[in-house]
Amino acid sequence: MEYIVQTQNLSKCFGKEQAVSNINLQIRKGEIYGFLGPNGAGKTTTIRMLLGLMKPSSGTIKIFQKDIMKERIQILANVGSLVENPSYYPHLTAYENLEALRKILGVPKARIDEVLQIVRLKEAANKKVKGFSLGMKQRLGIAAALLHNPELLILDEPTNGLDPSGIIEIRNLIKRLPKEYGMTIIISSHLLSEIDQMATQVGIVSKGTLIFQDSIEEMRKFAQPKVTFKVSNSEKGWRSLLANGIRADYHDGVIFLEECSDEKVAHIVQVLVQEGISVFRVEEEKRSLEEIFLQMTAGELTI
Amino acid sequence: MMGKLLTADFLKIKRKGLWFLTLLGPIGVVALQMVNYGVRKDYLLQQSEDDWGYFLLNIHSFTPLAIVLGIAILTSFMASIENETNAWKQLIALPVSKLSVYLSKFTVLAILLFLSSTLLMIFTLSYGLFLNLGEPVPYLELAKFSYFPALAALPILALQLWIASVCHNQGIPITVGIFGVIFAYSSYVLPDWMIWKWPSLMNQWDEPIINVMLGVGIGILLYIVGVIDFARRDVK
Numbered sequence: 001m002e003y004i005v006q007t008q009n010l011s012k013c014f015g016k017e018q019a020v021s022n023i024n025l026q027i028r029k030g031e032i033y034g035f036l037g038p039n040g041a042g043k044t045t046t047i048r049m050l051l052g053l054m055k056p057s058s059g060t061i062k063i064f065q066k067d068i069m070k071e072r073i074q075i076l077a078n079v080g081s082l083v084e085n086p087s088y089y090p091h092l093t094a095y096e097n098l099e100a101l102r103k104i105l106g107v108p109k110a111r112i113d114e115v116l117q118i119v120r121l122k123e124a125a126n127k128k129v130k131g132f133s134l135g136m137k138q139r140l141g142i143a144a145a146l147l148h149n150p151e152l153l154i155l156d157e158p159t160n161g162l163d164p165s166g167i168i169e170i171r172n173l174i175k176r177l178p179k180e181y182g183m184t185i186i187i188s189s190h191l192l193s194e195i196d197q198m199a200t201q202v203g204i205v206s207k208g209t210l211i212f213q214d215s216i217e218e219m220r221k222f223a224q225p226k227v228t229f230k231v232s233n234s235e236k237g238w239r240s241l242l243a244n245g246i247r248a249d250y251h252d253g254v255i256f257l258e259e260c261s262d263e264k265v266a267h268i269v270q271v272l273v274q275e276g277i278s279v280f281r282v283e284e285e286k287r288s289l290e291e292i293f294l295q296m297t298a299g300e301l302t303i
Numbered sequence: 304m305m306g307k308l309l310t311a312d313f314l315k316i317k318r319k320g321l322w323f324l325t326l327l328g329p330i331g332v333v334a335l336q337m338v339n340y341g342v343r344k345d346y347l348l349q350q351s352e353d354d355w356g357y358f359l360l361n362i363h364s365f366t367p368l369a370i371v372l373g374i375a376i377l378t379s380f381m382a383s384i385e386n387e388t389n390a391w392k393q394l395i396a397l398p399v400s401k402l403s404v405y406l407s408k409f410t411v412l413a414i415l416l417f418l419s420s421t422l423l424m425i426f427t428l429s430y431g432l433f434l435n436l437g438e439p440v441p442y443l444e445l446a447k448f449s450y451f452p453a454l455a456a457l458p459i460l461a462l463q464l465w466i467a468s469v470c471h472n473q474g475i476p477i478t479v480g481i482f483g484v485i486f487a488y489s490s491y492v493l494p495d496w497m498i499w500k501w502p503s504l505m506n507q508w509d510e511p512i513i514n515v516m517l518g519v520g521i522g523i524l525l526y527i528v529g530v531i532d533f534a535r536r537d538v539k
Binding site: 048051052053054055072073074075076077079081083084085086087088089090091092096099100101103104105106144 | 307308310311314315317318319384387388389390391392393394395396397398399400537538
């Protein structure tokens with residue numbers, strides 16, 4: 001399988017501080033790759049290196065199978081990006097902002113109207129960007145990234161500062177792009193719920209290292225509910241369950257099982273009762289993705 | 304690629320007052336002499352046999368100041384367009400080389416500077432003719448006094464653009480610019496090697512062409528140093 005983006009042992013130091021260390025990204029065509037991590041984990045630094053804005057301290061980056069250090073310009077001709085806060089020229093109108101970029105990219109003028117239509121800024125096209133709300137500036141940034149119909153779109157926290165309806169709008173737009181235009185999208189965020197609703201593939205960074213990279217389904221498996229049993233003599237209960245061929249876990253005086261069908265729960269209760277153990281509580285405990293995310297990135301927590 | 308970048312850069316300087324400053328500089332320099340000659344024309348004409356030469360010298364006494372000050376303001380405005388919302392990252396993530404981005408900025412500024420010099424020549428000639436300074440009109444001298452200071456000021460342009468585009472704090476290039484103006488104002492006492500003296504066209508050999516050649520040479524050198532440093536840096 002061909003990778004659109006592939007990095008090998010990508011690292012970046014700022015002085016003594018190691019911002020990114022040995023990241024191996026693998027992103028296939030048509031994917032929406034969610035790049036997750038707490039603030040300051042190295043997401044933006046990685047994205048800057050992907051765009052050739054920063055030089056890696058070590059490691060290689062290949063985009064479209066080409067080395068970014070050698071063929072930066074050819075690669076960037078097919079990459080659209082929005083890095084961190086949107087950049088714009090406040091003294092120019094939305095249309096002029098896009099025109100300044102269009103001149104460099106060399107795409108037809110009609111494309112400006114198209115992208116303004118896509119992000120719904122058509123009415124504000126001839127107003128100065130100075131007076132735009134943050135959401136409008138963000139959408140202008142996305143319009144700029146879409147201007148040359150790139151094969152790869154890199155969006156760093158694109159829903160920052162948007163109101164709920166703006167977030168939904170952008171989310172729908174991002175989901176549409178791979179289907180309609182065959183784009184591959186990298187989208188970074190510190191909010192898992194956001195990525196959960198868009199991404200097909202997920203990469204999680206913490207303290208500069210990639211700690212998880214797989215499909216969103218794999219990630220969701222971590223979020224399976226577990227069933228806990230509180231009983232009168234839990235150790236004895238646990239042993240008898242094992243004796244009956246039920247693989248349960250025992251921890252802190254509680255028996256718990258992962259992935260439990262209704263029949264299985266009934267069977268367990270039956271076994272326990274037959275052993276003369278009183279069953280006090282049978283509870284289902286749901287683990288949210290947020291919890292898993294926090295667990296994975298534990299140690300990063302500041303509050 | 305350069306052509307595209309240049310047209311984009313000319314679009315970006317719209318409504319930023321750069322064109323206005325380009326016009327204001329030469330108007331200011333000639334306007335000062337309008338006051339001077341308006342008040343005491345008869346006295347000034349008695350000072351020298353060569354009325355045109357004396358008039359050009361008077362004009363030239365303010366040209367270096369206007370150029371040094373103008374360069375500091377123009378470069379700072381130019382860099383602030385990209386610095387304001389850190390548009391550098393957007394610009395450099397486009398399929399363009401960093402070298403051409405820098406060259407484009409430098410070229411726009413150089414064009415504005417030479418446009419200003421041309422306007423200075425036109426205004427000087429017009430006012431000189433209005434004053435009826437006599438025949439023949441020294442066209443060659445006029446052109447020299449208009450373009451030589453700008454050419455001699457190229458190192459200042461290269462230096463200021465370098466500082467303005469690598470410093471996110473625009474206070475630094477402005478400070479350097481202010482010192483430059485002070486230096487230019489005290490050209491008489493400065494040693495010949497100071498780049499801020501060169502637009503005054505003074506040197507110990509009394510040969511203005513030396514300042515022009517030094518200006519172009521050192522200007523190119525400082526430009527190369529600036530562009531290498533600019534390309535080397537990470538974009539934050």
